[in-house]
Amino acid sequence: MPITPTEKIWMNGELVAWEDAKIHVLTHTLHYGTGVFEGIRAYETADGPAIFRLTDHIERLHTSARILGMPLPYTVDQLVEATKDVVRASGLPSAYIRPIAYYGYGEMGLNTIPCSVDVAIACWPWGAYLGDDALTKGVRLKTSSWTRIDHNSMPPAAKTTGNYVNSTLAKVEAVNAGYDEALLLSNQGFVSECTGENVFVARHGKLLTPPLAAGALEGITQSSVTTIARDLGFDVETSNIARSDCYIAEEMFLCGTAAEVSAVNSVDDRAIPCPGPMTASIGETYHKAIRGEVDRYKDWVEHVG
Numbered sequence: 001m002p003i004t005p006t007e008k009i010w011m012n013g014e015l016v017a018w019e020d021a022k023i024h025v026l027t028h029t030l031h032y033g034t035g036v037f038e039g040i041r042a043y044e045t046a047d048g049p050a051i052f053r054l055t056d057h058i059e060r061l062h063t064s065a066r067i068l069g070m071p072l073p074y075t076v077d078q079l080v081e082a083t084k085d086v087v088r089a090s091g092l093p094s095a096y097i098r099p100i101a102y103y104g105y106g107e108m109g110l111n112t113i114p115c116s117v118d119v120a121i122a123c124w125p126w127g128a129y130l131g132d133d134a135l136t137k138g139v140r141l142k143t144s145s146w147t148r149i150d151h152n153s154m155p156p157a158a159k160t161t162g163n164y165v166n167s168t169l170a171k172v173e174a175v176n177a178g179y180d181e182a183l184l185l186s187n188q189g190f191v192s193e194c195t196g197e198n199v200f201v202a203r204h205g206k207l208l209t210p211p212l213a214a215g216a217l218e219g220i221t222q223s224s225v226t227t228i229a230r231d232l233g234f235d236v237e238t239s240n241i242a243r244s245d246c247y248i249a250e251e252m253f254l255c256g257t258a259a260e261v262s263a264v265n266s267v268d269d270r271a272i273p274c275p276g277p278m279t280a281s282i283g284e285t286y287h288k289a290i291r292g293e294v295d296r297y298k299d300w301v302e303h304v305g
């Protein structure tokens with residue numbers, strides 16, 4: 001999906017012009033996949049742009065860095081303020097925001113201990129990740145021939161740049177085969193997640209979502225959707241899910257910051273009712289919540305000011 005430039009990018013404490021936000025080709029992370037990053041959205045609200053669960057995303061950036069062993073030179077509060085500065089400087093009513101921390105220029109080789117850590121935050125306007133009608137018409141999934149990365153090789157709980165080799169292999173394979181998105185299974189053969197979204201599957205009237213042990217990222221949208229679903233009176237359980245559970249699902253959806261709530265209309269060409277009633281009402285509530293229109297979820301919305 002193409003990027004539309006905005007005014008400024010935050011780099012190591014300063015707002016620099018978009019076209020000046022450059023790095024050297026020998027930047028360490030470009031070679032070894034050792035960055036940590038986030039994907040966050042700001043939405044237009046009655047009180048100006050507001051960033052959805054900003055603090056939770058920045059806390060997860062810190063968690064990812066801790067797993068990698070990367071010392072982040074900025075606190076959560078500093079990065080929260082920096083993110084607001086970037087959105088404010090863009091003048092955009094809504095935006096996709098990409099903070100990234102990476103080992104910088106000056107060292108080569110796999111020992112990151114002597115490396116400097118740089119941090120940048122950019123934002124730009126970004127539309128629906130899986131298409132404008134993903135909530136109503138749904139997306140076609142194909143089970144990937146690639147296995148989801150495992151805890152003792154590439155910890156999936158850390159949102160590291162290198163982990164996305166696995167997602168990219170799966171995504172391109174699925175798109176080349178004519179599908180919208182890939183469904184990744186864990187080493188044990190359980191459903192893990194998609195290339196950039198967590199998964200929910202309805203069986204026997206209950207919504208099931210895979211545990212982190214199955215190799216999924218601890219999704220912030222997954223957590224919002226779980227709260228919304230329970231508040232709407234639906235049962236939600238964290239549970240191992242077999243591939244065949246998807247084939248006979250009563251409904252199924254994906255969720256993530258970029259993809260929001262996207263219904264699934266088939267997995268490996270087995271049709272799934274779409275959008276299911278739980279998916280439709282959760283998606284509708286989520287869309288109001290992100291814009292600060294639901295009182296009980298007002299704390300999730302952090303105004304740029």
Ligand code: PPE
Nearest residue numbers: 039195196197198217219220221256257258
């Ligand atoms: N799993 C993966 C692998 C993942 O990348 C994401 C976010 C999620 C689950 C959902 O997490 P959350 O956003 O906290 O609900 N994927 C980002 C898109 C990746 C991309 O750059 O493309 C996103 O949604 O921002």
